[in-house]
Amino acid sequence: MTDRSDATMKPAPRLNIVTLGVADLARARAFYEDGLGWPVSPASQGDIVFIQLGAVVLSLHPRAALAADATVSDKGAGFAGITLAHNVRDKADVAAVLRAAEAAGGRIVKPAQDAHWGGHSGYFADPDGHLWEVAWNPFIPLDADGALRLP
């Protein structure tokens, strides 16, 4: 794991922040903070909301501002081509998390069901349509910190 800034540098395998572009920051914050009950960090400021999810940070930011920061057009619609996954410790928790997301103002996209790979999962969309899979994987249990550590 090196951070050497030479021409042949290989970046450390690292993902620190996932930023969701949102149409209405107050609505998005309410979904995650009040609805799901995920604590908002005091490091949040202005139009950026930070939520610590284990070792990674979820960030909420107005969609247009996010596109502008990346210097790309914010035009875009349909399937984003990215999904997030929230793994649970017990099979029955898949349906419970989907219900919690729905109660918080999300939408159940795929009800909890057995998956072809031997697990149990479903999907919800947050108020901006960002897709979260909720999954129970009996083959790779979460560690004590709630992290999924592959073999």
Added chain:
Amino acid sequence: MTDRSDATMKPAPRLNIVTLGVADLARARAFYEDGLGWPVSPASQGDIVFIQLGAVVLSLHPRAALAADATVSDKGAGFAGITLAHNVRDKADVAAVLRAAEAAGGRIVKPAQDAHWGGHSGYFADPDGHLWEVAWNPFIPLDADGALRLP
């Protein structure tokens, strides 16, 4: 932190997997594995590639199959509304990581530059257009494990 499956359940604050839908799985794998040098997990199988990034897992999966798994249309174009961030320990590493991504077959979308919030950052797109910000944040250094832990 509770996983109780009752009606008032609040899900644990947890993000375990980020899955990128890709047009060409071999090309995407080559970008991350050979280009960036990020080890592919032996837990990968069939048309799913897993890469452990600290406590979170990056997954690569054919875009159409990902949409089908979520039971949504795979139609979609333009800005996805989601960005990922890779934080670095030194300011000069922002440009170095962008160069490494470009050498690996990615595209520099925003060259390394000082940011209005006091850091230094840029963006690259992977071969499928997924946007990664590379950022140096002098206010919140990475911990020993490479994780960003907010105040």
